[in-house]
Amino acid sequence: MRLALSRLSDFPCRATAIDLGSATVRIHVDGRGIVASEPSAVARARDSGRVLATGTSALALAGRERGVRLVHPIRNGVPAEAEDTEGMLRALLRSHLRGGHMAKPRMAVTVPSGINQVELGAVRAVAYGAGARRLTVVPTPIAAAAGAGLPAEGEDVAIVADVGAHVTDVGVVLSGELLSSNVALVGGSTMDQAIIAHTRREYGLVIAPVTAEAAKLSVGSAIAVRDRQVLVHGVDVRTGLPNTAVLTSDEVHAAIAPALAAIVRAVHAAVADCPPEMAGHFISAGITLTGGGARLPRLEELVQEETGLCARVAPNAADATVTGAAELLRPFRGYDPGWTPPDRTAAF
Ligand SMILES: Nc1ncnc2c1ncn2[C@@H]1O[C@H](COP(=O)(O)OP(=O)(O)OP(=O)(O)O)[C@@H](O)[C@H]1O
Ligand SMILES: [Mg+2]
Known part of the structure; x- marks a missing residue:
């Protein structure tokens, strides 16, 4: 209907x-x-x-x-x-x-x-x-496809993955309609929660969501980067007093890896749900990432590596x-x- x-x-x-x-x-x-x-x-x-x-x-x-x-x-x-x-x-x-x-x-x-x-x-x-x-x-x-100016000139189809705070919404858009889509309850906030859990487990330190987000923005990357670190402030679980910990980029990457894998799975599922005749269109259209979460450094590289399709971040990702x-x-x-x-x- x-x-x-x-x-x-x-x-x-x-x-x-x-x-x-x-x-x-x-x-x-x-x-x-x-x-x-x-x-x-x-x-x-x-x-x-x-x-x-x-x-x-x-x-x-x-x-x-x-x-x-x-x-x-x-x-x-x-x-x-x-x-x-x-x-x-x-x-x-x-x-x-x-x-x-x-x-x-x-x-x-x-x-x-x-x-x-x-x-x-x-x-x-x-x-x-x-x-x-x-x-x-x-x-x-x-909406994200229209906001990112897709499909591009000469293309019929667009694949868009909008990575938000709670939701990753992937759609294959053909002639302004959804050919297929997949929604996963994962996003930037899932990554922040994973950083909170890691910091509590490894350092006995409770950090606020805003602190976890700042750590992600500072050293987070979808592909592991070495030798970067960030100081986080929180409350010691044993004493209840303020304390700090130093998180490395490797640790942050390991903490957010399951969320990244879930994002990649959502893209896979949306694309794999389409008829095989679309394959050629997909290869030329590639995947466009939108949403605030798409701004995580090197997310497009990860998506490209894992799907074999060319991936890019829309210039106006968060507002698309x-x-x-x-x-x-x-x-x-x-x-x-x-x-x-x-x-x-x-x-x-
Ligand atoms: N530069 C950045 N690097 C990594 N993550 C970022 C960056 N900028 C914003 N984010 C993350 O993007 C998320 C917010 O994205 P967005 O504003 O698209 O979400 P939303 O639309 O409110 O949520 P949802 O679509 O899930 O309902 C936050 O988790 C934020 O930490
Ligand atoms: Mg959103």
């Missing part, structure tokens, strides 16, 4: 595209570009549960005040806490879309291609609750999905979201 959302391009008000990421919410407004890129976070008071802040200010508040509980309402690319997701989106739209034109915009929201009907219902409720007049739901690989979703809302694209989630059981 096709989505009951035909052409949305015939409405005059400014189209708004949203990437509801597990780590970052990105908002694009037609004619203005990306107006927001803020952490997916809500700060609530521990005692009363009252919402105190959202996005960047929520993170800042939780960092300096003890009585604040930080909620990450989007998990695995879908709203896990519907009320907080909607409140966060409404607040971000209000603060970044000042001006009269934003009353009830047409909206596009990107979703993981493996989303189920219940999750899709949650996304729709959040979008309409946050003020959408009409909604286009775009699977991430289709929201840019692409915005592109698909433009009048001349007339995107027809003829896509249904994999279980194909209900209309929406």
